[in-house]
Amino acid sequence: MRITALSGGIGGARFLRGLLQAVSPDDEVTVIGNTADDIWLFGLKISPDLDTIMYTLGGGIDDERGWGRDDEGWRAREELAAYGAQPTWFGLGDRDLATHVVRTQLLTAGQSLSEVTQALCRRWDVGVRLLPMSDDPIETHIVIDDPEVASGQRVVHFQEYWVGMRASVPVRGVVVVGQAQATPAPGVVEALLDADVVLVPPSNPIVSIGTITGVEGIGAALRTTQAPVVGVSPIIGRHAVRGMAEQLLAGLGIEISAAGVAAHHGARPAGILDGWLVEESDADQVPLIAELGIRARAVPLLMTDETTTCAMACAALDLAAGLRA
Amino acid sequence: MRITALSGGIGGARFLRGLLQAVSPDDEVTVIGNTADDIWLFGLKISPDLDTIMYTLGGGIDDERGWGRDDEGWRAREELAAYGAQPTWFGLGDRDLATHVVRTQLLTAGQSLSEVTQALCRRWDVGVRLLPMSDDPIETHIVIDDPEVASGQRVVHFQEYWVGMRASVPVRGVVVVGQAQATPAPGVVEALLDADVVLVPPSNPIVSIGTITGVEGIGAALRTTQAPVVGVSPIIGRHAVRGMAEQLLAGLGIEISAAGVAAHHGARPAGILDGWLVEESDADQVPLIAELGIRARAVPLLMTDETTTCAMACAALDLAAGLRA
Numbered sequence: 236m237r238i239t240a241l242s243g244g245i246g247g248a249r250f251l252r253g254l255l256q257a258v259s260p261d262d263e264v265t266v267i268g269n270t271a272d273d274i275w276l277f278g279l280k281i282s283p284d285l286d287t288i289m290y291t292l293g294g295g296i297d298d299e300r301g302w303g304r305d306d307e308g309w310r311a312r313e314e315l316a317a318y319g320a321q322p323t324w325f326g327l328g329d330r331d332l333a334t335h336v337v338r339t340q341l342l343t344a345g346q347s348l349s350e351v352t353q354a355l356c357r358r359w360d361v362g363v364r365l366l367p368m369s370d371d372p373i374e375t376h377i378v379i380d381d382p383e384v385a386s387g388q389r390v391v392h393f394q395e396y397w398v399g400m401r402a403s404v405p406v407r408g409v410v411v412v413g414q415a416q417a418t419p420a421p422g423v424v425e426a427l428l429d430a431d432v433v434l435v436p437p438s439n440p441i442v443s444i445g446t447i448t449g450v451e452g453i454g455a456a457l458r459t460t461q462a463p464v465v466g467v468s469p470i471i472g473r474h475a476v477r478g479m480a481e482q483l484l485a486g487l488g489i490e491i492s493a494a495g496v497a498a499h500h501g502a503r504p505a506g507i508l509d510g511w512l513v514e515e516s517d518a519d520q521v522p523l524i525a526e527l528g529i530r531a532r533a534v535p536l537l538m539t540d541e542t543t544t545c546a547m548a549c550a551a552l553d554l555a556a557g558l559r560a
Numbered sequence: 561m562r563i564t565a566l567s568g569g570i571g572g573a574r575f576l577r578g579l580l581q582a583v584s585p586d587d588e589v590t591v592i593g594n595t596a597d598d599i600w601l602f603g604l605k606i607s608p609d610l611d612t613i614m615y616t617l618g619g620g621i622d623d624e625r626g627w628g629r630d631d632e633g634w635r636a637r638e639e640l641a642a643y644g645a646q647p648t649w650f651g652l653g654d655r656d657l658a659t660h661v662v663r664t665q666l667l668t669a670g671q672s673l674s675e676v677t678q679a680l681c682r683r684w685d686v687g688v689r690l691l692p693m694s695d696d697p698i699e700t701h702i703v704i705d706d707p708e709v710a711s712g713q714r715v716v717h718f719q720e721y722w723v724g725m726r727a728s729v730p731v732r733g734v735v736v737v738g739q740a741q742a743t744p745a746p747g748v749v750e751a752l753l754d755a756d757v758v759l760v761p762p763s764n765p766i767v768s769i770g771t772i773t774g775v776e777g778i779g780a781a782l783r784t785t786q787a788p789v790v791g792v793s794p795i796i797g798r799h800a801v802r803g804m805a806e807q808l809l810a811g812l813g814i815e816i817s818a819a820g821v822a823a824h825h826g827a828r829p830a831g832i833l834d835g836w837l838v839e840e841s842d843a844d845q846v847p848l849i850a851e852l853g854i855r856a857r858a859v860p861l862l863m864t865d866e867t868t869t870c871a872m873a874c875a876a877l878d879l880a881a882g883l884r885a
Contacts, residue, residue, distance in 0.1 A: 278665035308635045314658030318683050320665075329654040333639030336657075340603035340645075358643050 238552075239265045239430040239462070243443025244272065244284040245301040246469060246538075248291035250436035253544025255292065255362050257552060264363040265426040267453070269438070270348065271368075271375040271411055271446035274394045276325055277315060279335040280342055283394070284443070285352055285367060286334060293359025295330075304330035324399035349420045366426065368447045371417035375442050377483075378408035393442055402479035406486030411446055419452045427456035432555040434548075435466030435508070437536070439480050440496050441487060448507055458504045463558035465510035465551050466500060468493035471536055472516060494520040494527075502528030510554040512536065512547070530558060563877075564590045564755040564787070566693075568768025569597065569609040570626040571794060571863075573616035575761035578869025580617065580687050582877060589688040590751040592778070594763070595673065596693075596700040596736055596771035599719045601650055602640060604660040605667055608719070609768070610677055610692060611659060618684025620655075629655035649724035674745045691751065693772045696742035700767050702808075703733035718767055727804035731811025736771050744777045752781035757880040759873075760791030760833070762861070764805050765821050766812060773832055783829045788883035790835035790876050791825060793818035796861060797841060819845040819852075827853030835879040837861065837872070855883060 238258065242251060251266060258264060269284040283302065290296040290304060297305045307328035316323045327335075334355065341351040347370040356365050375393035379400075388407055396402060427433060438444050444466075448454045457464060470493050475481045484491050489499050493513035500508045511524055511531045518533035525531060532554050538544040563583065567576060576591060583589060594609045608627065615621040615629060622630045632653035641648050652660075659680065666676040672695040681690050700718035704725075713732055721727060752758060763769050769791075773779045782789060795818050800806045809816050814824050818838035825833045836849055836856045843858035850856060857879050863869040 277661050278668055279661070304639075306635070308633045308654055310631070310633045310654035311636065311658040311661070314629075314655045315662065318658065318662045318680065320658075320662050329633055329635035329657075330639045332654075332657065332661075333636040333643065333645075336602050336604065336636070336661075337640065337643045337645050343603055355643065 236262045236431045237265070237429060238262055238432045238434060239267065239426045240434040240436060241267050241269075241438070241444055241447050242284065242288055242436055243269045243438030244287040247284070247436040247438040247443065248288045248296070249301075249538045249544055250467065250548060251288065251363065252291055253538065253541055253546075254434070254548040256541060256545040257548040265422075265430070266363045266365045267368050267423050267426065267447060268352075268365055269368060269443045269447050271373045271414070271442065272393055273372070273374060274392055276322065276327070277320060279332075279339045281335050282338065282348070282352075282367070285365065286331070288365060289356055289359050289361055292361035292363060293356075295359065302326070303328050307331065322395065322399060325394065326398065347420075349422075364422075364426075366422050367420050368423060368453060369417040369450055370420045371413060373411060373413040373417050373446065373450070375446055376410045376412055377406055378410060379404050380407060397479065402482045406483050409441055409487065411449060414446065414449050415451075417450050419450055419456075424452055424456045427453070427460050427462075430460060430462040431559075432552060433457065433460060433462045433464040434551055434555070435464065435500070437467040437469040437538075439469060439483065440489070440499050441483055444500070454507070457507045463509045463555045464503060464507055465512070465555045465558070466497075466508050467512045467547065467551055468496055468514065468517070468536065470496050471514040492520060493517045493531075494523045497524045497529050497531070498527055509558045510551075512551055512554060530554065561587045561756045562590070562754060563587055563757050563759060564592065564751045565759040565761060566592050566594075566763070566769055566772050567609065567613055567761055568594045568763030569612040572609070572761040572763040572768065573613045573621070574626075574863045574869055575792065575873060576613065576688065577616055578863065578866055578871075579759070579873035581866060581870040582873040590747075590755070591688045591690045592693050592748050592751065592772060593677075593690055594693060594768045594772050596698045596739070596767065597718055598697075598699060599717055601647065601652070602645060604657075604664045606650075606660050607663065607673070607677075607692070610690065611656070613690060614681055614684050614686055617686040617688060618681075620684065627651070628653050632656065647720065647724060650719065651723065672745075674747075689747075689751075691747050692745050693748060693778060694742040694775055695745045696738060698736060698738040698742050698771065698775070700771055701735045701737055702731055703735060704729050705732060722804065727807045731808050734766055734812065736774055739771065739774050740776075742775050744775055744781075749777055749781045752778070752785050752787075755785060755787040757877060757884075758782065758785060758787045758789040759876055759880070760789065760825070762792040762794040762863075764794060764808065765814070765824050766808055769825070779832070782832045788834045788880045789828060789832055790837070790880045790883070791822075791833050792837045792872065792876055793821055793839065793842070793861065795821055796839040817845060818842045819848045822849045822854050822856070823852055834883050835876075837876055837879060855879065
């Protein structure tokens with residue numbers, strides 16, 4: 236079976252780790268990773284979501300934080316701060332830094348982000364084919380209030396908003412710089428069109444999934460593939476599983492509920508979903524989601540350990556199998 | 561008093577640390593640092609001698625090794641090796657790496673090496689004005705035997721010869737790539753012409769001092785400055801204070817003795833020296849050196865601690881004062 240999954244960072248990566256336990260060795264898993272979180276810092280190209288996926292599936296993640304490397308050190312970061320290098324808010328570990336140095340060196344030598352990602356993944360033995368959504372530069376920026384500028388608003392890079400400001404001020408808008416000009420990376424459209432199942436892990440619908448589906452060609456392939464597309468709600472009850480996302484959704488007028496995010500994604504072919512897993516405790520939303528034209532099922536959704544995550548991935552595959560039948 | 565010193569890495573930096581204890585607060589010390597050891601690795605610009613000087617005078621050096629940062633970690637290096645990034649022999653510490661990242665970012669932004677060096681030194685409060693010998697790319701390469709290539713010889717970057725191969729094979733020649741096209745960095749010629757004393761610390765005469773004096777304009781300024789030029793022998797008895805240098809000198813036909821190196825540098829104005837400090841135990845060479853036209857004096861030369869190093873710097877200044885009188 237050919238399974239293709241979209242993925243943001245932490246939530247997507249953990250879901251994928253469970254998925255790899257749920258599939259058989261003959262199954263092929265392709266992951267289309269969000270690159271709109273990417274940022275150049277200190278002259279280095281950083282791809283936070285691709286790295287989180289790579290480290291998580293390759294066994295190098297710091298499981299407690301959910302991002303960055305295990306057995307990490309922070310000496311380089313201390314030194315950068317001592318030199319007055321900006322920004323100081325980015326969590327740049329010494330091991331992680333090496334990944335960015337290698338990536339930057341290969342990109343500077345003329346390789347595409349796809350090629351570089353493949354090269355980095357060889358070391359990590361990730362068990363999936365990891366494709367960046369695009370080789371073109373795409374960067375999410377967040378519009379925030381700023382009474383000190385004439386317009387009353389300014390934009391900050393998503394990383395600055397998320398990591399630097401800890402999503403502490405209201406979101407007035409999202410601008411995905413470069414997205415309109417970007418094309419899907421090699422293999423991305425084929426991975427969606429040739430898939431038996433397409434999965435949308437519990438990732439942020441705006442800045443992780445929305446940035447992927449917003450690339451022309453990727454959204455179209457999702458809408459036209461013969462494969463069923465099944466997603467997993469990142470919202471349980473009235474809260475995002477990872478809290479800061481609520482600020483972002485609220486600021487964009489999206490109802491913070493499993494049904495609210497399903498409505499935002501929409502039913503195919505106008506939207507991107509055929510199926511939607513919601514948490515057991517949100518079972519009352521299943522009929523609401525059905526009214527959208529999306530088949531929903533309520534199952535336990537907390538990814539507390541690999542066994543529960545695997546069961547969740549199985550439920551997604553099972554829902555997809557029912558949709559394909 | 562205006563004191564200008566040439567300097568390579570470890571030996572030069574330690575001498576300078578002693579010199580700063582020997583001078584008064586009104587004295588101005590300018591250091592012209594060797595940049596021919598510089599190398600691009602992993603897409604980063606590394607200036608080993610400038611860094612050794614900066615870390616030593618700024619209190620950040622690992623005193624036992626003589627190079628690199630104190631409280632250093634090696635996580636990034638482990639990761640680079642895990643990715644298969646070449647070379648693996650370079651001693652790239654996590655703290656040190658941050659210096660190279662900042663340097664590279666500033667160079668890429670269009671600053672000259674002089675400007676970048678000044679910016680880095682602001683953090684370190686080095687107590688001297690540190691100037692790279694040139695803002696132009698200069699890289700020392702070593703000719704070695706290689707029976708596997710048609711010519712029987714190949715060249716390796718000095719860092720590869722010194723660090724990677726630990727100077728373990730004979731030197732057949734030295735090629736200072738870029739030197740013929742290079743010009744002195746801003747302020748270098750003026751620092752020599754306007755100096756009251758010029759000092760040549762106990763650094764390698766070929767790959768540290770020779771690469772500096774080989775830049776057109778620097779050699780000329782050394783030969784014409786009104787200031788006395790006093791050097792310190794890097795050879796004690798028949799051995800280089802830092803052992804690997806012997807290989808390099810032997811390969812180039814330079815006699816391994818205080819007098820041998822004095823003869824290599826030569827007396828001004830054809831050469832670069834007016835005075836030369838040799839170790840007490842080499843006092844018998846003083847008349848030989850005098851025959852070259854260089855005034856020599858025998859004093860204790862081991863830089864075992866800052867007190868002995870300070871005394872050595874005082875002896876150099878004293879010899880210079882005698883030459884100026």
